[in-house]
Amino acid sequence: MAASSPAPRPITGRFVLITTIAFFAVVIGVNMVMMRLAITTLPGTEVDSAYSASLAYQREIAAARQQNERGWQVQAHVDRRPDGAAAVLLEVRDHAGAPLTGMNILARLERPIDRRADRPIEVSEAGAGSYRGRVDGVAPGQWDLVIEGDADGRRMFLSRNRVLLN
Template sequence: MAASSQAARPITGRFVLITTVAFFAIVISVNMVMMRLAITTLPGTEVDSAYSASLAYQREIVAARQQNERDWQVQAHIDRRPDGTAAIALEARDRAGTPLTGMNFLARLERPIDRRADRAIEVSEAGLGSYRGHADGVAAGQWDLVIEGDADGRRMFLSKNRIVLN
């Protein structure tokens, strides 16, 4: 048998201390980076105050019942163009099929995961019961299309639908 020309290095207290400190320094550093990324990319909350939202809940139920009783038909069509512009077309009719005129429609594209990406759409009346609008800088992907219709300063219609824009 050949004798090894180099003897194995003994594990000393200094070596154990350095490796233990290095291990925990790496773990803590990675945790701090992940925490920083989680905090800076947090999209926010759905509502700013759950208490205020709960107080308005009964009014929302009454408004939804009144909207169902009106039985309005609001059809929306939205397209995203390659330049990032989204165009929306609304057709609004009452229960008898008569076009709704003089309404103030507001539309919003809301990102389900990040409120900072929300886009308002300016909508104006284009004809009898026909409303048109557009928004710039709309990315492809999933969005919530929120449509609100006001008449005489009172919300008469609310719709929220999940859509996919290509």
Template sequence: MTASAPGARPITGRCVLIVILVFFSVVIGANLVMMRFAITTLPGTEVDSAYSASLAYQREIIAARQQNERNWQVRVHIHRQSDGRAVLAIEARDRAGAPLAGMGFVARLERPVDRRADRTIDVSEAHAGTYRGSAEGVAVGQWDLVIEGDADGRRMFLSKNRIVLN
């Protein structure tokens, strides 16, 4: 004969069913929450089609060789102000040191971890060979600064550098 504690209830099939249902409900609920966080914070793919990216790769190699042959000297300075505004200055010169006037520069600040935070910098020519621009709402941290220079509708210059803005 076994002694049972006074007031203790015996384990029944109904009690076991309830415990199992509650356990799996908690596990499934946690999985659904984690899936939602993963899907909403995923920045997306780098390229939509790996095949089309591989076809463009040869053109990028040729463009990089042509850019190296031009031997341009492009100096860039960027800093973030306390109000979140990033100020960019580009100084572009050809191989002889003459200012490159009339270029169409486009600059982007790209977040390495989240494409949704990317910022475009409006760049305009201040005077011959000097270009300036700014972007609002730039957060502190690591960024990729991408600069493209176009002339006559053709990309003549491309630079991508990892920077830290404070």
């Protein structure tokens, strides 16, 4: 005589209810964890108000035309050292090649993907038309080097260049 197997348990309403609640609890829990991770790692917006940015657009176009008419030549060189410090050397010349002195140069390294990693660079004049700066805590990878040159309280030069620092 063959051994008989025990009878399977019947599916009851209680079992279906517990299974359904457990399934949705897992789905909602995973969604909440993913939402929390997405919100805490959001780097922020590029522009706080698109309307304000659009109003300033015409002024930026006019400033770019004036910058092109001046014909200034700015050469930038950035080196990242193994300790994470980056050194910036800028050579600023006018349209005739004469060095520009007495400029207030503002520079910063911006991460294209995370605004929180941006690093301002302290730049000072090192000689006739030569400006130097240094910043610590620069991770390797792609950065945007933003250079602004002010004279007499007006922005006279703006440059944004993608650089790869190893």
